[in-house]
Amino acid sequence: MVGPTASLSVLSRADGSASYKCPATGYNILGAVNGPVELPGRRDALKPEDATVEIFIKPGTTTGGVGERATETILKSVLGNLVLGREKGFPRRGVVLTLNIVGGENVERGDSYLTLLPALLHAGLLAMISASIPLSMTLSAALLGVTTSGDIVQNPGPAAAKSVVSLHVLAFSSKGHLLLNESRGRFDFDTWELVRARALSICQGAHDGDVAMGEGENAASVNAFIRETAEDQIYSDYAHKLDSI
């Protein structure tokens, strides 16, 4: 299976940006972060000691609707909690993340946004990293569907997602803690437990498997992919410094 591709700092005027492409679902997301900025109005009044995180999702061909607003709330509960809003220069300021759906099939009105959620999470996280927003941890997410025969399929596209019995999005921190669990459809606890184990191994790489794992297996995990993307950008940005070492 082809892994996702991503690049950081693609926009020159934003403070941080990332483009993320997932070939399995066909989604292409462009994320931009500006922060810390002054927010209009008194939106900081609820948490005066903390930074406010605002997330906007812009679909490629239509204007945003109820589905986008609901997804923004989910993303805000995950990414907003990663931001260390009490670091210097951040309290009472805003961090604005805009996620533009550049490529991939449109999510029809009323359809579930779950298939898009991992791509949005990864693009948002990478854009935040690129803007050097202080974060408490990194995350990685996985999209899994359970078919009628009980098989677990990874990254079903919007068309394939229509035929599955249940659809799950799970996000884990870099240390393996569960951060997000969004599910849709009919399933029982045993199925969910299987899905969770599978998602964890996708995100973290086969950790506690009985087979001794090698470097190559680990490189396929989503966590390792995010680390590699950030490292590549740092190495190319600081090539002048690394050359002299």
Added chain:
Amino acid sequence: MSAPLVLLPSDEVPREHLPSNKSNPLRLGPGLRLLSQPTSQAGDSNHVLTATQAGLLTTDAKRNTVSLLSFPNRRYVPTVNDLIIAQIHHSSIDFFHCIVTPNTAHALLGQLSFEGATKKTRPQLKQGELVYARVQSVGVGAGAEVELTCVNPATGKADGGLGPLVGGMVFDVSTGMAARLIRASSASPDNTDAVEGLVILGELGRKLESLGGFELAVGRNGKVWVDCSNAGESAIAVTVAIGRCLQETDQHNLHPHDQKKLVTRILRDLKLAS
């Protein structure tokens, strides 16, 4: 020095990478924080240093500091003692309200914080004019105001060219590039060859010497002010050439070898090369 180490948020700084200078306490630079891991025994806790941003870990054994070099495109967050280029937005009775970065609150610059300024001789700055200033304080607590000054409060002098910037033109560069330019100029004032991988200023200085040279001020907020009023008729072309050289070096992250080529190409394009 050991192999370069890139950290991501929540990564711990390995103990063997910390400088082993015991004479003064370890100082943490930006991007790092100290956390304590509670252990089972009461009263005993392990301290760990974790990263809050993605970046390259750098240590300075002499000053006993450890810091994280993050992405150069980031937004500038005012820090005490930084030199910045601010633009006057409006003035009030006591202060000039200045723009440091777009979409952030105005920084305050006292009407009398200029060299030799009294109530009668203070500079009359208009909207849009530029000052080269030092960040005096960033305040305490949430949403505090940033205060700037154009004078050293200890000596009453404007050290290092602080004050209004007259004439010239401002170019935007990334904050990382601005920091590099400042480090390159402070490392060796007379020989800027290959400091921080930047040969562009030395090269431009050599090539433009016959045209009267140029003056440069770099603000940590990602602004470079260029003035070549000595260049006479070609002043505008020289200013544009310097700005374009700096911006292209920044955007394409050019190698010293390519920087020299870029200078030659741009000077030829603008018909400045003799």
